[in-house]
Amino acid sequence: MPEIIVKPSDLKELWEMLPGLPAARRYLAGGTDIVTADNAGAESSECWIDISGLPELAAIKETAGALFIGSGVKISEIENSKAARKWCPALAAAIPHFASPSLRNMATLGGNAANGSPCADGVCALVAEGAYVLLALKGKKRRLPLRELFLGPKRTALKKDELILAFEIPKRPHAGVYLKLGPRAYFGISKAAVALTAELSGGTIKRAVVALGSVAPVPLLAVKTSAWLAGRQLSPQTAAAAAAMVKAEVSPITDTRSEAQYRREMCGVLLERALGGLR
Amino acid sequence: MNNKNMLEAKKGFFDITLTINGEFLELAVKNGEFLLDALRRHGWKSVKKGCDTGDCGSCTVLLDGKPVLGCLVPAVTAHGRAVTTIEGLGTVRKPHALQEAFVAAGAVQCGFCIPGMILSSKALLDAVPAPTEAEIRKALDGNLCRCTGYVKQVEAVKNAAKKLAGKRRA
Numbered sequence: 001m002p003e004i005i006v007k008p009s010d011l012k013e014l015w016e017m018l019p020g021l022p023a024a025r026r027y028l029a030g031g032t033d034i035v036t037a038d039n040a041g042a043e044s045s046e047c048w049i050d051i052s053g054l055p056e057l058a059a060i061k062e063t064a065g066a067l068f069i070g071s072g073v074k075i076s077e078i079e080n081s082k083a084a085r086k087w088c089p090a091l092a093a094a095i096p097h098f099a100s101p102s103l104r105n106m107a108t109l110g111g112n113a114a115n116g117s118p119c120a121d122g123v124c125a126l127v128a129e130g131a132y133v134l135l136a137l138k139g140k141k142r143r144l145p146l147r148e149l150f151l152g153p154k155r156t157a158l159k160k161d162e163l164i165l166a167f168e169i170p171k172r173p174h175a176g177v178y179l180k181l182g183p184r185a186y187f188g189i190s191k192a193a194v195a196l197t198a199e200l201s202g203g204t205i206k207r208a209v210v211a212l213g214s215v216a217p218v219p220l221l222a223v224k225t226s227a228w229l230a231g232r233q234l235s236p237q238t239a240a241a242a243a244a245m246v247k248a249e250v251s252p253i254t255d256t257r258s259e260a261q262y263r264r265e266m267c268g269v270l271l272e273r274a275l276g277g278l279r
Numbered sequence: 280m281n282n283k284n285m286l287e288a289k290k291g292f293f294d295i296t297l298t299i300n301g302e303f304l305e306l307a308v309k310n311g312e313f314l315l316d317a318l319r320r321h322g323w324k325s326v327k328k329g330c331d332t333g334d335c336g337s338c339t340v341l342l343d344g345k346p347v348l349g350c351l352v353p354a355v356t357a358h359g360r361a362v363t364t365i366e367g368l369g370t371v372r373k374p375h376a377l378q379e380a381f382v383a384a385g386a387v388q389c390g391f392c393i394p395g396m397i398l399s400s401k402a403l404l405d406a407v408p409a410p411t412e413a414e415i416r417k418a419l420d421g422n423l424c425r426c427t428g429y430v431k432q433v434e435a436v437k438n439a440a441k442k443l444a445g446k447r448r449a
Binding site: 001076 | 311312332333336342346347353358418420
């Protein structure tokens with residue numbers, strides 16, 4: 001753990017203090033990833049900037065067209081937000097599978113994204129929700145489709161000192177599903193996960209977004225399968241064909257958690273189940 | 280740099296102020312120390328050091344009323360916040376309803392996971408006074424017990440909820 005930990009009380013103060021801090025610095029949000037990395041010897045900052053006190057990151061806000069979830073909002077607060085449950089059904093479905101209740105009281109969605117892991121449950125669900133990420137570096141702000149934030153395992157498009165402010169989720173009535181295959185029903189890291197959102201009209205899928213976790217270098221948007229699903233009848237045949245298609249879109253690896261071939265097969269199984277679970 | 284929000288270790292120690300079990304205290308925490316280790320070093324031995332990797336839940340404490348894992352909280356970040364350990368819930372002479380219910384149900388075997396489990400249960404009952412079995416199991420999801428099969432802990436939480444509801448009615 002670094003010898004210097006600073007806790008700015010708002011964004012203005014954060015930007016002012018940056019020039020005076022050691023160059024090897026990182027943001028500390030919930031700490032659940034960075035602290036574990038530090039304990040494992042994989043983190044060597046001289047300074048942590050505790051951003052848990054920044055009011056600008058702490059709220060869930062709504063406008064007419066979008067829901068904004070602050071990057072510092074705890075996962076458990078999202079779990080208890082009516083607006084988040086309404087406009088982000090796939091994210092809401094993912095939360096019970098996100099670590100454990102105590103970790104959900106610590107972890108934030110911003111940290112989940114900044115950590116850049118392809119297995120991040122919150123991020124995978126948000127990609128399926130069509131979320132954007134709002135970033136700031138001093139006065140400079142930018143807005144990216146969330147999936148463009150991820151460049152590779154643990155690699156993101158964040159510049160030095162750039163901060164995730166919030167996630168913007170366009171308001172559109174849709175159904176959402178999140179299915180995760182882990183070592184046990186709850187509290188595990190996924191071998192494979194599928195997030196699905198769909199706008200339905202009668203038995204027809206008007207628009208669908210399929211995102212997958214733990215089966216590619218980044219949280220994966222299944223572009224081809226998502227596009228193919230648009231306009232299809234919701235049926236067992238559609239689900240089976242989509243399952244076959246998604247298996248060709250993923251690029252899983254064999255690691256300590258699972259094997260590549262098994263993961264690929266399970267992507268098909270999970271998507272078929274997810275489509276079967278839509279209402 | 281001189282900043283009111285900057286905590287810098289002096290001779291390897293940070294001085295922080297926080298509330299522990301309702302008492303406002305100044306605590307010297309070591310540079311690099313976690314809340315779990317700081318609490319144990321200062322005598323709050325109910326907070327158990329199990330896995331030290333955020334998996335087992337035996338180091339659970341309430342931070343501003345919500346269960347968190349002491350092994351992953353840098354102690355200095357508890358500055359200005361309120362910590363509850365099981366010492367703050369009840370004593371042997373005057374136990375909390377949850378503590379009584381755990382004993383009565385025979386939910387305690389080796390006891391190592393119990394402080395964390397009771398604190399998670401306390402946070403649940405504070406938010407949901409009459410939880411369903413599914414809600415209890417979900418709330419205890421991150422508290423691992425290697426002696427029992429969780430049946431009696433779940434029963435204990437149900438019984439404590441009933442007892443507390445009776446107290447509120449009385």
